[in-house]
Structure formats: structure tokens, C-alpha cells
Amino acid sequence: MRNPFYYGGIVSEKYFCNRENEIKELKKDILNGLNILIYAPRRFGKSSLVIHTLEKLKKEKKLKYIFVDLMGISSKEEFINEYFNAVAQSLEEPLDKVINFFKNVIKFRPVIRVTVDEYGRTKFHLEFSPEKTLETLEEVLDLPLFYAKKGRNICIVFDEFQEIEVLGIENRLRSKLQHHSNRISYIFMGSKKSILQKIFQDKKRAFYRSVKHFQIKEISEKDWIKFIQDRFKKTGKDIDKSFIKEIVTITRGFPYYTQQFAYELWENTEKEVDEQVFKETLKLIMEREEDLFATEWDNLTSNQKKVLKLIVEKNGQNLYDEHILAKYEIKVGSLRKIIQILMEKDIIDRRENRYYLQDPLFEYWLKQKIY
Numbered sequence: 001m002r003n004p005f006y007y008g009g010i011v012s013e014k015y016f017c018n019r020e021n022e023i024k025e026l027k028k029d030i031l032n033g034l035n036i037l038i039y040a041p042r043r044f045g046k047s048s049l050v051i052h053t054l055e056k057l058k059k060e061k062k063l064k065y066i067f068v069d070l071m072g073i074s075s076k077e078e079f080i081n082e083y084f085n086a087v088a089q090s091l092e093e094p095l096d097k098v099i100n101f102f103k104n105v106i107k108f109r110p111v112i113r114v115t116v117d118e119y120g121r122t123k124f125h126l127e128f129s130p131e132k133t134l135e136t137l138e139e140v141l142d143l144p145l146f147y148a149k150k151g152r153n154i155c156i157v158f159d160e161f162q163e164i165e166v167l168g169i170e171n172r173l174r175s176k177l178q179h180h181s182n183r184i185s186y187i188f189m190g191s192k193k194s195i196l197q198k199i200f201q202d203k204k205r206a207f208y209r210s211v212k213h214f215q216i217k218e219i220s221e222k223d224w225i226k227f228i229q230d231r232f233k234k235t236g237k238d239i240d241k242s243f244i245k246e247i248v249t250i251t252r253g254f255p256y257y258t259q260q261f262a263y264e265l266w267e268n269t270e271k272e273v274d275e276q277v278f279k280e281t282l283k284l285i286m287e288r289e290e291d292l293f294a295t296e297w298d299n300l301t302s303n304q305k306k307v308l309k310l311i312v313e314k315n316g317q318n319l320y321d322e323h324i325l326a327k328y329e330i331k332v333g334s335l336r337k338i339i340q341i342l343m344e345k346d347i348i349d350r351r352e353n354r355y356y357l358q359d360p361l362f363e364y365w366l367k368q369k370i371y
């Protein structure tokens with residue numbers, strides 16, 4: 001019997017838990033041609049949510065989409081080629097048709113190279129001389145307009161959008177995209193909240209207030225209970241609700257960790273989850289993460305460590321309490337400064353006046369270490 005849980009890459013239908021409301025809202029926004037910003041911590045299920053939604057829309061024949069993954073992109077040339085390749089893939093036509101199409105629509109008659117990667121997938125490259133870079137960028141960015149002309153809705157996703165910060169194309173990108181019709185909806189996503197906030201909230205920058213900020217939250221305990229129990233049952237095993245509640249208390253419903261926990265628990269369970277199997281699984285997961293957390297911890301300054309401990313001890317609230325400042329021997333000014341640094345490093349975040357560690361397992365690990 002195959003494990004009914006999965007963690008790692010993007011999950012589709014088979015391993016996808018709920019998010020019904022988000023899907024509904026996202027569908028509406030995309031079809032209305034809005035531009036959308038989605039940021040959430042790493043491994044939070046951003047890519048899965050967006051692709052899942054777009055696949056649904058595609059099946060309903062409501063749109064085409066182009067997914068551009070900017071992870072690791074470090075130059076304008078790489079950006080152009082990643083983008084060009086994504087457009088070419090989205091055409092879903094035979095090779096010669098795709099090439100002919102591009103030869104007709106790109107003004108400077110480019111050289112198009114096609115290679116096959118190790119997984120047997122076709123990859124498209126554009127060859128152009130360095131002095132033609134900006135011109136090529138603009139032409140390539142306009143390619144989706146051909147879909148729009150055909151009266152089709154289209155959605156273009158830039159995953160890991162924060163990577164464009166260093167490419168020096170922000171202004172050009174913005175001025176190009178804003179002239180695209182409302183048939184084209186852009187989704188900008190990423191995990192570096194601090195960088196993305198600057199790009200979209202700084203008045204001096206091109207993308208200032210050009211998007212709807214789409215919030216995604218953790219998946220709720222109720223949804224996880226149904227998801228996990230169903231899958232145990234379907235594979236001839238049992239799990240009591242109370243264990244799922246315990247999982248979600250530790251993982252806060254964070255998608256990656258919750259799936260990981262369920263996966264390992266299922267593996268370790270013969271027939272029914274019991275206290276011992278649960279404890280062993282938790283131990284196994286924590287042992288596996290230990291090295292990573294210890295390294296992350298070692299990379300912090302002693303003051304930053306103090307502040308993290310303080311946040312854990314005070315459950316993120318009333319941090320400026322006199323007694324606690326005295327106990328940790330820290331001054332108000334430096335506490336404020338360190339909190340800001342930890343926010344910029346995406347280690348902590350704040351919700352409704354409560355600070356918390358972004359990574360729920362890192363927080364759990366730290367709690368075990370302190371108490």
C-alpha cells in the first residue's frame with residue numbers, strides 16, 4: 001500500500017487539502033484580470049495553491065497560464081530565457097508550430113534553440129547579442145498579448161519574484177506590464193516577505209500599490225482532521241482525532257510539516273496510531289531537523305538568541321515588560337532593533353500584536369531547548 005501523504009514538491013489534487021475559500025477567491029481575482037501578490041513563508045503551499053487553482057481554470061477552459069519560476073535567476077539573459085521558455089511551453093503545440101509562431105511575432109528574427117533536458121522535457125532558448133538584451137526583454141514580455149488578442153484570458157505567474165530585485169529590470173517590467181490588457185492577470189509570489197513588501201509598498205518604487213495582496217493562512221485543524229483521517233481509513237489504518245490535534249498544535253497547521261508528520265506516522269503505524277508510535281515519530285522528525293535548526297541557531301548573535309527565547313517565553317506578547325527586560329538584560333532600544341532585524345531575516349513575524357517564529361518546528365525545537 002502506498003503512503004497517502006506526500007511532502008516536498010508541489011502537490012496536486014491527490015495530496016491537496018482543502019483551501020476551498022482561497023481557491024474560490026483566487027479564481028475570481030484571476031478571471032477579473034487583477035494583479036495579485038502572494039507571500040508566505042517557505043514550504044507554506046504557495047506554489048501548490050496557485051497551480052492547483054490554475055489547473056482547475058484550465059480544465060474549465062477559462063484560461064491559459066504561464067508559470068515562470070525565477071528561483072536562482074541572476075541575470076537579465078536568464079530571466080528572458082526562463083520567461084521565453086515558459087511561454088513556449090504554454091503553447092502546447094508541436095515544435096515546428098511553436099518555432100514558426102515565434103519567428104513570425106518576434107520582430108528581430110531571433111535564433112531559437114531547442115534542447116531536451118535530462119527528464120526528456122523540451123527547453124526553448126533565445127539567442128541574441130548582449131546589446132539587444134533590453135529590446136529582447138520588451139519583446140518577450142509582450143508575447144502573451146497574442147493570447148489576449150485571441151480573446152483568451154491568461155494568467156502569468158512569477159514564482160520567487162523577489163529574485164528580480166538584483167536584475168535591474170523592475171522599472172521596465174512594471175511599465176511594460178501596466179499596459180497589458182485586463183485579460184492578463186499577473187501573480188507575483190515569493191517567500192521573502194521583507195523584500196516583497198519593499199517592492200510593493202515603497203512609494204518610490206515602480207510596483208508601488210500595483211497589486212492585490214492575497215493572504216494565505218495555515219490550513220485549519222478541522223480540515224486536517226478530515227484530510228488525515230480519511231486517508232488513514234482508505235488505506236486500512238486508524239488514527240484518533242486527538243493525535244491530529246496534537247500534530248496541528250506542534251505544526252500550527254503549516255502544510256509541509258503537517259504532511260510530513262502524517263506521512264511518517266502512517267509509515268510507522270501497523271493498524272492504529274498509539275501513544276508510543278506518536279512519540280517515536282515526533283522524535284524522528286525532530287532528530288532529522290536538529291542539524292538544520294542548530295545551524296540556524298549558531299548563525300544568530302547572542303542578542304538575537306536572547307530575543308527569540310524571550311518571544312518563546314512570553315508567547316510573543318508584552319515583550320517590553322520591565323521584568324522580562326531585566327531578566328534578559330536587554331534595553332528597550334536594542335530589543336526594538338533586534339526585532340526588526342529578525343523580521344527582515346524572515347525568522348519572526350507578527351500577527352495581531354503577537355510575535356512568533358515563522359517556522360513552527362524551529363519554535364518547538366527552541367521550546368524543548370529552553371524548558
Ligand SMILES: Nc1ncnc2c1ncn2[C@@H]1O[C@H](COP(=O)(O)OP(=O)(O)OP(=O)(O)O)[C@@H](O)[C@H]1O
Pocket residue numbers: 006007008009010011015016017018019040041042043044045046047048049191255256257259260
Ligand atoms: N493544500 C495543501 N494540502 C496538503 N499539503 C500541502 C498543501 N499545500 C502544500 N502542502 C505541503 O507543503 C509542501 C510544500 O508545498 P509548496 O511547494 O506548494 O510550498 P511553497 O510555499 O511553494 O514552498 P517554497 O517556498 O519552497 O516554494 C508540499 O509538498 C505538501 O506536502
Ligand SMILES: [Mg+2]
Pocket residue numbers: 046047048159
Ligand atoms: Mg514554491
